[in-house]
Amino acid sequence: MGKVQEYPLTETAFLILLAMYQPNHGYGVMQFMMEKTSGRVVFGPGTLYGAINNLSKKGWIKALFVEKNERKKDYIITDLGKLQVEAEMKRLKEVYEIGEEILRNEGAETNEKV
Amino acid sequence: MNPIEGQERWLNEQARNGWKLFKVGRLFYEFKASNPGEYQYAVDYIGNKSNQERIKYEEFISEMNITYYEKPIKLGHFSVGKIKYRPFADKGGKIATSRGMINRELLILEKKNDGKPFAIYSNIADKIEALKERRKPYIYFIVLTLLMGFYIYYIRKPLFSYTLWSYQNDDFKGILASGVLLGLLSIISVIRALQLSLAIRGLSGTVKTHE
Numbered sequence: 104m105g106k107v108q109e110y111p112l113t114e115t116a117f118l119i120l121l122a123m124y125q126p127n128h129g130y131g132v133m134q135f136m137m138e139k140t141s142g143r144v145v146f147g148p149g150t151l152y153g154a155i156n157n158l159s160k161k162g163w164i165k166a167l168f169v170e171k172n173e174r175k176k177d178y179i180i181t182d183l184g185k186l187q188v189e190a191e192m193k194r195l196k197e198v199y200e201i202g203e204e205i206l207r208n209e210g211a212e213t214n215e216k217v
Numbered sequence: 218m219n220p221i222e223g224q225e226r227w228l229n230e231q232a233r234n235g236w237k238l239f240k241v242g243r244l245f246y247e248f249k250a251s252n253p254g255e256y257q258y259a260v261d262y263i264g265n266k267s268n269q270e271r272i273k274y275e276e277f278i279s280e281m282n283i284t285y286y287e288k289p290i291k292l293g294h295f296s297v298g299k300i301k302y303r304p305f306a307d308k309g310g311k312i313a314t315s316r317g318m319i320n321r322e323l324l325i326l327e328k329k330n331d332g333k334p335f336a337i338y339s340n341i342a343d344k345i346e347a348l349k350e351r352r353k354p355y356i357y358f359i360v361l362t363l364l365m366g367f368y369i370y371y372i373r374k375p376l377f378s379y380t381l382w383s384y385q386n387d388d389f390k391g392i393l394a395s396g397v398l399l400g401l402l403s404i405i406s407v408i409r410a411l412q413l414s415l416a417i418r419g420l421s422g423t424v425k426t427h428e
Contacts, residue, residue: 115340148283150340151281
């Protein structure tokens, strides 16, 4: 199952995968984003629809059984999806730490000058 | 870009003035009074979707607490009886039957105004993709026009003849009229295709560094 791409995930895909560690539907994903990013990330319905279909096709999320009266379709992340998230977390951590290191040194230099 | 962005702007203006969409027809909109600025609108192109895809998309839209209205645009498809041929559409969407697809090329989306811009596509890659889908019918129409133009030019026969006022077989007038008509239609298509291409180019620069 080493199906992790060498390319970074898009923010859209990454956030949707995170929202689907719990069973979730389109509207729920939207609310998750609003809450977690304090309204910075707002997915357009077309983008969200395309992304969910795409992740489902890749087998990173899967649709749960839909009850007859329940109109909203729930999805949950798969093991393969979790693998992507873990790889992405590792990548983000690395990138974040590089940024932090550089900015810290930059800050120190500026202080010296002053 | 007008059929979509123009409509979007106009509908949002109506909404700001306290008008909520109520019913949409081929040539008309019906509004109901509402609080000014209570709703906001966005217009999506769905002419490339198969009937099944469209239904799935509309279901999803409803799940998102968004109201939708279907609206036709007319461009670049042949109608034979109740079947339309749309060569530019996705797989399964090429032949449109009157059941689900004809006259449902646009989807007007309506939601309560939350103070944020209402964008259907929220990342650059998706925006480019959507613009490309909208450009396809125009490009197709331009190619078709050129083909018809060549046909008229080489065969020297008009596409249609006037039964009303051409008493004698006046091919030249017919050729001229066909040419002028095709020319006018293709100019609009060329302009629209160029507008869309420019918009795509503008976004393509950004997609290299941003999502």
